[in-house]
Amino acid sequence: METTLIPMQERTGGDRRIIDDLLPQKFGTRGMIWTGFLLVICLIGIYAYYRQLRYGLVVTAMRDYVSWGIYISNFVFFVAISLVGSLITAIFRLADVKWSTPLTRIAEIIAVSAIVFASLIIIVDMGRPERLLNLFVYGRIQSPIMWDVIVIGTYFFLSILLLYFPLLPDLKILARHKEKTGKALNRIYRFLGSFWKGTAAQFKISDRSINILCVIIIPVAFCIHTVTSWLFATTYRPGWDSTNFGAYFISGAFLVGAGGVVVAMYVFRKVYHLEKYITPLHFDKMGKIVVMLCLLYLYFNVNEYLVPAFKMKKPEENHLKNLFTGEYAPLFWFAIVVGMIVPTLILLFKKGRRPVPMFIAGMMIVVGAWFKRYLIVTPTLLHPILPMHDVPENYMRYFPSWEEWAIAMGSLAGALLIITFFARIFPIIPIHETITEEHEKDKLA
Amino acid sequence: MKKISWHKCFLWLALMLFSGLTGLSQDSAKKELLVDLGYFMPANRVPYLKVNTKTKIEKRFLPVPGIRVTVYMDSAENTLATVTTEQNGSARINFTPELKKSWDAAPTHTFTAVSEATKEFDEVTTEISVTKSKIVIDTVADAETRSLRVMVMQLSDNGWIPANEVELKLGVKRMGGELMVGEEESYTTDSTGEAIAEFKREQLPGDTAGNLTLVARVEDNDQLGNLFAEATVPWGMRMIVQHKPQARTLWATGEYAPVWLIATAIFIIAVVWGTIFYLVFQIIKIRKIGLSHPA
Numbered sequence: 001m002e003t004t005l006i007p008m009q010e011r012t013g014g015d016r017r018i019i020d021d022l023l024p025q026k027f028g029t030r031g032m033i034w035t036g037f038l039l040v041i042c043l044i045g046i047y048a049y050y051r052q053l054r055y056g057l058v059v060t061a062m063r064d065y066v067s068w069g070i071y072i073s074n075f076v077f078f079v080a081i082s083l084v085g086s087l088i089t090a091i092f093r094l095a096d097v098k099w100s101t102p103l104t105r106i107a108e109i110i111a112v113s114a115i116v117f118a119s120l121i122i123i124v125d126m127g128r129p130e131r132l133l134n135l136f137v138y139g140r141i142q143s144p145i146m147w148d149v150i151v152i153g154t155y156f157f158l159s160i161l162l163l164y165f166p167l168l169p170d171l172k173i174l175a176r177h178k179e180k181t182g183k184a185l186n187r188i189y190r191f192l193g194s195f196w197k198g199t200a201a202q203f204k205i206s207d208r209s210i211n212i213l214c215v216i217i218i219p220v221a222f223c224i225h226t227v228t229s230w231l232f233a234t235t236y237r238p239g240w241d242s243t244n245f246g247a248y249f250i251s252g253a254f255l256v257g258a259g260g261v262v263v264a265m266y267v268f269r270k271v272y273h274l275e276k277y278i279t280p281l282h283f284d285k286m287g288k289i290v291v292m293l294c295l296l297y298l299y300f301n302v303n304e305y306l307v308p309a310f311k312m313k314k315p316e317e318n319h320l321k322n323l324f325t326g327e328y329a330p331l332f333w334f335a336i337v338v339g340m341i342v343p344t345l346i347l348l349f350k351k352g353r354r355p356v357p358m359f360i361a362g363m364m365i366v367v368g369a370w371f372k373r374y375l376i377v378t379p380t381l382l383h384p385i386l387p388m389h390d391v392p393e394n395y396m397r398y399f400p401s402w403e404e405w406a407i408a409m410g411s412l413a414g415a416l417l418i419i420t421f422f423a424r425i426f427p428i429i430p431i432h433e434t435i436t437e438e439h440e441k442d443k444l445a
Numbered sequence: 446m447k448k449i450s451w452h453k454c455f456l457w458l459a460l461m462l463f464s465g466l467t468g469l470s471q472d473s474a475k476k477e478l479l480v481d482l483g484y485f486m487p488a489n490r491v492p493y494l495k496v497n498t499k500t501k502i503e504k505r506f507l508p509v510p511g512i513r514v515t516v517y518m519d520s521a522e523n524t525l526a527t528v529t530t531e532q533n534g535s536a537r538i539n540f541t542p543e544l545k546k547s548w549d550a551a552p553t554h555t556f557t558a559v560s561e562a563t564k565e566f567d568e569v570t571t572e573i574s575v576t577k578s579k580i581v582i583d584t585v586a587d588a589e590t591r592s593l594r595v596m597v598m599q600l601s602d603n604g605w606i607p608a609n610e611v612e613l614k615l616g617v618k619r620m621g622g623e624l625m626v627g628e629e630e631s632y633t634t635d636s637t638g639e640a641i642a643e644f645k646r647e648q649l650p651g652d653t654a655g656n657l658t659l660v661a662r663v664e665d666n667d668q669l670g671n672l673f674a675e676a677t678v679p680w681g682m683r684m685i686v687q688h689k690p691q692a693r694t695l696w697a698t699g700e701y702a703p704v705w706l707i708a709t710a711i712f713i714i715a716v717v718w719g720t721i722f723y724l725v726f727q728i729i730k731i732r733k734i735g736l737s738h739p740a
Contacts, residue, residue: 140699195735393507
């Protein structure tokens with residue numbers, strides 16, 4: 001994407017209006033209540049984690065059968081939603097999709113916050129966080145867990161860079177509006193980007209760097225989710241023993257990521273009054289993408305469940321029957337119907353691609369996707385190929401303890417808190433890029 | 446329009462309520478708890494007791510953890526211990542030194558286990574009677590045959606006497622289990638308390654000195670409980686341990702990862718992280734340009 005230089009003296013009233021509209025705003029009453037609510041959930045989660053550290057993993061409901069419970073489901077969910085950074089930012093940027101500009105930063109911050117908590121929740125699942133070091137000291141490169149650690153760390157740094165480079169021109173604009181942003185925030189802006197002068201040489205390096213990032217982040221993003229799927233697929237268990245898992249996970253990740261962006265688009269548009277920037281056109285276009293992703297994910301689901309069900313091999317039988325008609329059937333059909341089919345039906349129609357129905361469909365996709373991850377991880381563990389003998393009855397069932405719920409919900413609240421604070425400190429829609437696009441439109445007009 | 450028969454309605458309501466209450470009462474019925482008490486004498490040393498709690502659910506016996514069980518010796522005044530069953534439904538009771546006097550007082554003792562009543566289970570009492578006993582393993586070897594002579598003795602008021610008609614298993618310890626010494630699965634002691642088994646396991650690998658561990662075991666005997674003894678004999682082949690270098694495989698330890706995997710991983714990591722460092726360097730470059738540019 002070519003960048004136009006906009007010297008201060010050339011700035012028009014239109015530019016000033018855009019800057020005024022997009023500068024970060026202070027929390028209102030609703031913002032304070034929302035932040036307080038998230039903080040309370042985080043604090044409950046921290047207390048639950050303190051209990052887990054003090055008393056051990058015995059405070060969870062995980063036992064010898066289900067050793068990957070809600071934490072790993074949550075981890076897979078976070079990894080999935082983080083893929084959106086590469087979809088909206090990298091793929092759209094490389095494809096020169098202009099309409100996606102107001103959505104890029106939303107997608108990038110969702111990706112960063114999700115990947116931060118994906119890393120943290122894995123440490124929570126370990127039970128003994130100090131043993132994380134052993135992974136590096138005694139790590140085996142043959143293990144998919146090791147690949148996951150490497151690729152998550154790499155994706156985190158790439159996502160940070162992808163967030164930072166396009167932010168540089170905005171930091172200069174923010175630093176200039178000290179009277180509106182406040183002294184404390186101004187210090188942050190100056191620390192992060194006081195060196196940005198907006199020279200042609202700086203833009204050239206920045207644009208090239210963003211292009212390189214967009215190219216490299218796509219395979220890394222694909223790797224992160226493929227490797228996460230391999231954590232399961234390299235294990236011989238009913239429900240996981242699939243060669244299709246990488247593609248299945250990636251399609252699901254794109255869907256939940258896009259659903260997450262739709263929800264965030266609606267909320268930011270409503271709360272920060274960004275109707276001029278996030279328009280019904282954006283919802284319409286995102287709606288079409290979401291329909292395509294829903295259908296793609298449904299296709300992979302048909303492959304993952306219908307083909308094994310057609311063969312109904314003995315080890316798969318218990319697992320599949322449990323999902324289709326057994327204990328997990330309500331959750332399974334909820335994830336399929338509410339998480340994929342109903343959003344598709346809503347978004348197929350133009351009226352369904354308006355902001356409010358889109359928000360509802362987005363919420364359905366995100367909630368459905370969370371439960372879908374739970375269904376991928378947990379039920380299969382209840383049906384091992386070699387059942388254990390003489391285990392207590394409660395080993396054969398799993399329902400997360402309150403500590404697990406609190407930590408999982410705390411991590412979700414923590415991710416939302418990062419997004420909330422980011423939107424308070426930085427512009428959630430790129431100011432400089434919006435101005436540049438406006439200038440380009442004016443030129444064309 | 447038909448008139449509503451209030452009598453019939455009332456009757457139906459009463460019936461439904463009654464059936465509901467019956468259902469509730471069925472749900473609240475307590476399950477049956479099975480308490481097993483076992484006596485164990487390992488290698489003729491200090492005995493211990495083991496209590497197991499289980500219940501039958503859907504035609505399967507499943508362990509019941511968290512049941513408090515008090516175990517007495519001979520009478521309720523002589524409490525051995527109060528234990529709580531673990532996740533596998535089992536708990537071990539060790540004999541404390543204070544009980545030595547009571548233990549030595551008689552050749553036969555009665556142990557009683559009483560489980561505490563819970564919301565799910567009623568109180569259950571189980572009793573076993575055990576006579577003190579021991580196993581002695583002796584071996585006979587000549588040029589052609591090797592045999593085990595195992596003697597089971599039990600204590601009586603007159604001292605140690607042979608225990609006849611006791612079924613016992615004779616094996617040789619292997620990794621993860623015991624191999625029968627002969628073709629018989631079990632042996633029975635004769636009137637002299639002795640059982641003889643021919644050792645038919647030729648060329649069995651032993652330890653580095655060629656030693657094998659023979660095991661004699663009495664299991665769940667109504668009178669003697671569970672007895673166990675072992676003896677080491679040089680009847681095996683000497684094991685020569687050869688330390689071969691580990692092959693480079695996907696299942697080897699970290700330092701023996703396949704070369705192709707290490708090379709691929711290093712290549713990918715180098716490319717991606719090289720790019721990251723290049724991009725960080727670009728930020729430094731942007732910074733330098735900015736600092737050298739007049740404000």
